[in-house]
Amino acid sequence: MTTALVTGAAGMLGTDVVRVLRARGHDVLALDRAGLDVTDADAVARAVRDVAVVVNCAAWTAVDDAETSEAAAFTLNAVAPQLLARAAHAAKAAIVQVSTDYVFDGDATEPYDEEAPLVPRSAYGRTKAAGEWAVRAATPRHWVVRTAWLYGATGSCFPRTIARLAAQRGEVAVVDDQRGQPTWTMDVAGQVAALIEANAPHGTYHATSSGIASWFDLAAAVVESSASGARVLPTTSDAFPRPAPRPAWSVLGHRRWHDAGLAPIGDWRARWDIAAAEVLGEPVA
Numbered sequence: 436m437t438t439a440l441v442t443g444a445a446g447m448l449g450t451d452v453v454r455v456l457r458a459r460g461h462d463v464l465a466l467d468r469a470g471l472d473v474t475d476a477d478a479v480a481r482a483v484r485d486v487a488v489v490v491n492c493a494a495w496t497a498v499d500d501a502e503t504s505e506a507a508a509f510t511l512n513a514v515a516p517q518l519l520a521r522a523a524h525a526a527k528a529a530i531v532q533v534s535t536d537y538v539f540d541g542d543a544t545e546p547y548d549e550e551a552p553l554v555p556r557s558a559y560g561r562t563k564a565a566g567e568w569a570v571r572a573a574t575p576r577h578w579v580v581r582t583a584w585l586y587g588a589t590g591s592c593f594p595r596t597i598a599r600l601a602a603q604r605g606e607v608a609v610v611d612d613q614r615g616q617p618t619w620t621m622d623v624a625g626q627v628a629a630l631i632e633a634n635a636p637h638g639t640y641h642a643t644s645s646g647i648a649s650w651f652d653l654a655a656a657v658v659e660s661s662a663s664g665a666r667v668l669p670t671t672s673d674a675f676p677r678p679a680p681r682p683a684w685s686v687l688g689h690r691r692w693h694d695a696g697l698a699p700i701g702d703w704r705a706r707w708d709i710a711a712a713e714v715l716g717e718p719v720a
């Protein structure tokens with residue numbers, strides 16, 4: 436079985452990537468920030484030397500803070516992936532670079548194809564787009580895996596926040612004018628494992644749930660699962676001004692999975708129903 440190095444292994448996605456790869460029999464070197472600072476070129480080269488694949492789950496994910504700290508976000512989201520990809524290339528290893536819907540403009544009305552032009556509208560999106568290109572330039576043995584609207588059992592995420600607010604307030608207002616694909620970290624981890632195991636054609640894949648939802652739709656599903664009886668009220672993005680613009684349309688197409696003979700993630704609502712107990716199970720932070 437493959438020896439995989441997972442960076443950012445204590446993050447929301449990294450935790451589940453480690454879990455899924457181990458459950459599927461892979462040998463996993465799981466390194467959190469203390470175990471490997473991905474911006475340290477020498478440490479990266481040492482860590483990557485003996486692995487067959489790197490799964491980079493380390494990132495600057497504070498979307499709003501990136502607006503005022505773009506250089507620091509760039510170091511983590513673009514320079515570090517370049518270091519990892521160059522080290523992987525030298526070690527004849529492959530790399531999975533996790534990316535985001537924020538590389539797109541968010542103005543579309545149909546799902547973004549994997550090869551659609553990158554037109555990021557935020558500092559975070561610019562740094563993640565640069566990370567994609569850095570990896571593509573460093574090694575042909577890459578899988579760029581874009582995901583979006585992630586939730587999981589580790590750390591804070593939208594469903595856990597909604598469940599807590601709904602329980603506290605009995606009523607919660609949620610934006611109904613952004614469309615996307617709520618996606619469980621366990622499902623993204625499964626897609627990453629499938630790419631590695633199938634040695635799928637290198638390139639760009641969209642690891643998001645199928646179907647389309649608004650944040651309001653997801654909140655309604657969360658409240659239904661948590662049985663708090665709270666009311667979910669629709670509102671618009673204007674009611675929640677943020678430093679970084681949120682894409683109105685974050686629906687990603689799944690053509691490459693079909694081309695590779697692999698199944699994309701299933702419908703967001705069915706996946707939420709399976710994920711809910713695990714994601715909401717712990718006391719919500």
Ligand SMILES: NC(=O)c1ccc[n+]([C@@H]2O[C@H](COP(=O)([O-])OP(=O)(O)OC[C@H]3O[C@@H](n4cnc5c(N)ncnc54)[C@H](OP(=O)(O)O)[C@@H]3O)[C@@H](O)[C@H]2O)c1
Pocket residue numbers: 442443444445446447448449467468469471472473474491492493494495496511533534535536563581582583584585586590
């Ligand atoms: N969350 C979403 O909705 C979403 C949507 C689309 C794409 N993504 C992408 O999915 C990936 C995983 O995100 P996530 O949601 O799991 O975020 P996360 O929970 O914030 O995980 C990121 C991890 O990176 C670590 N990290 C930060 N600086 C580091 C460094 N210098 N060296 C090594 N590790 C470092 C963080 O450690 P500390 O906690 O110690 O800082 C954290 O554990 C990212 O590429 C993100 O862009 C996420």
